[in-house]
Amino acid sequence: MVELNPEVYVLRLGHRPNRDKRVTTHVALVARALGASGFIMEGNDESVFKSVEKVKELWGRRDFVVQSVKNGRKFVEDWRRNGGRAIHLTMYGEGLNSKVGELRSQSPLLLIVGAEKVEGWYFRNVDYNVAIGHQPHSEVASVAIFLDRIYMGEELDIQYSDAKLRILPQRAGKRVVRVGS
Numbered sequence: 001m002v003e004l005n006p007e008v009y010v011l012r013l014g015h016r017p018n019r020d021k022r023v024t025t026h027v028a029l030v031a032r033a034l035g036a037s038g039f040i041m042e043g044n045d046e047s048v049f050k051s052v053e054k055v056k057e058l059w060g061r062r063d064f065v066v067q068s069v070k071n072g073r074k075f076v077e078d079w080r081r082n083g084g085r086a087i088h089l090t091m092y093g094e095g096l097n098s099k100v101g102e103l104r105s106q107s108p109l110l111l112i113v114g115a116e117k118v119e120g121w122y123f124r125n126v127d128y129n130v131a132i133g134h135q136p137h138s139e140v141a142s143v144a145i146f147l148d149r150i151y152m153g154e155e156l157d158i159q160y161s162d163a164k165l166r167i168l169p170q171r172a173g174k175r176v177v178r179v180g181s
């Protein structure tokens with residue numbers, strides 16, 4: 001497996017169980033697939049956690065952390081107190097191009113993404129507010145682009161050694177082989 005640095009975790013704020021199941025699940029799946037080490041959600045939603053656990057079980061990376069926290073602010077405070085860097089992804093922040101070099105040399109990183117409006121507290125109490133372009137789009141795209149840029153595309157070659165299933169890439173059609181139990 002490729003060794004990716006820095007270590008990145010994703011904190012999802014503002015999840016609304018009646019509206020955000022799919023998007024929040026996608027934030028977590030993108031984080032896992034593109035090399036992050038864990039997904040933390042403020043609040044709880046068993047259906048999101050179940051979907052991610054199912055993917056881990058079949059496709060590997062069983063050590064990918066999936067955690068629910070009651071209070072996102074406290075999590076960020078503790079994270080920073082323990083030496084981690086907190087990065088809020090927001091279209092109002094500083095452009096990723098100007099920050100990515102500096103961020104590559106720091107670890108672990110906590111990426112914070114919202115659902116609707118993110119409280120002002122986060123803008124003031126993180127190490128960086130980083131924009132993935134200055135247009136409104138999506139938390140899923142923001143996490144994906146951030147990980148791709150920080151890992152410079154190496155995350156696309158990840159193979160998880162504890163996977164039960166592996167894809168044999170095809171020009172056309174699908175081939176999936178069972179590699180573990």
Ligand SMILES: C[S@@+](CC[C@H](N)C(=O)[O-])C[C@H]1O[C@@H](n2cnc3c(N)ncnc32)[C@H](O)[C@@H]1O
Nearest residue numbers: 089090091113114131132133135137138139142
């Ligand atoms: C659907 S957007 C919500 C935007 C919301 N209207 C606001 O004012 O924050 C959900 C999340 O996607 C992320 N996001 C959207 N566009 C972004 C951008 N251009 N750069 C970085 N993150 C972005 C942010 O983390 C945001 O909280």
